[in-house]
Amino acid sequence: MSGGVLDAILAAVRFNDDGLVAAIAQQHDTGEVLMLAWMNAAALTETLETGRVCYWSRSRGALWRKGERSGQTQRLVELRVDCDGDTVLLRVDQEGVACHTGRRTCFYRAAAPGPGTGGLVEVVPVTTPPERLYG
Amino acid sequence: MSGGVLDAILAAVRFNDDGLVAAIAQQHDTGEVLMLAWMNAAALTETLETGRVCYWSRSRGALWRKGERSGQTQRLVELRVDCDGDTVLLRVDQEGVACHTGRRTCFYRAAAPGPGTGGLVEVVPVTTPPERLYG
Numbered sequence A, B: 001m002s003g004g005v006l007d008a009i010l011a012a013v014r015f016n017d018d019g020l021v022a023a024i025a026q027q028h029d030t031g032e033v034l035m036l037a038w039m040n041a042a043a044l045t046e047t048l049e050t051g052r053v054c055y056w057s058r059s060r061g062a063l064w065r066k067g068e069r070s071g072q073t074q075r076l077v078e079l080r081v082d083c084d085g086d087t088v089l090l091r092v093d094q095e096g097v098a099c100h101t102g103r104r105t106c107f108y109r110a111a112a113p114g115p116g117t118g119g120l121v122e123v124v125p126v127t128t129p130p131e132r133l134y135g
Helices: A003-012 A041-050 A130-134 B003-012 B041-050 B130-134
Strands: A021-027 A033-039 A054-057 A062-065 A074-081 A087-094 A109-111 B021-027 B033-039 B054-057 B062-065 B074-081 B087-094 B109-111
Touching: A003 A041, A003 A074, A003 B109, A021 B033, A033 A041, A033 A054, A033 A087, A033 B021, A041 A054, A041 A062, A041 A074, A109 B003, B003 B041, B003 B074, B033 B041, B033 B054, B033 B087, B041 B054, B041 B062, B041 B074
Parallel strands: A021 A087, B021 B087
Antiparallel strands: A021 A033, A054 A062, A074 A087, A074 B109, A109 B074, B021 B033, B054 B062, B074 B087
């Protein structure tokens, strides 16, 4: 990726006061929303250049190459930027499971609106036990 | 929705220091990611109780009933909460267009990773002119 093209993409992104932009990861072919994390300019640059998704870990204060411990990497298929530039949508190919709990997606608890809802119920099973991801 | 059930859902959500949680809206049947916005506890409560999506507008500092000006409302089909509770996924039925630019989704600019990318290109057309939304 040429510096000019990369600069143009970075210029379309409005990083917040902490230098971060929200990043939604979506499985590119099924449409499944997998997770939301954050990127700084370095993480976004590395992701665009390598095609392997890299976030910024707010808890660790470090670049977080998704799957660096668990092996559950994300390959970037397409990056989208929203209308006001404060969120990016990463259309990815997720290896295995996105969630540290061993589920395909982090959004595994669901509730329906209105009266008669049963509250939050788990709707996505554990497919890879966490001890196998981080053992 | 009973107070107990609502309380249980709210208890699963970890609002940030500003009292907000990130909310991703996704068209429930096509999987299209439409937008990202923010909710406070009042917005989330109203959304769950009425089934009509209400956000918190950070720029206006007020509840934002999606579509209150444009008519492009969102009906909540299912709420999902992520593993650490700091993001909710709203599976919605979007009336018309989600984006104030008149496009179905706010994520209308796309780039591919790696060398040879052409930078950001528009991949979603305007289907409702903004002047018709806000005229």
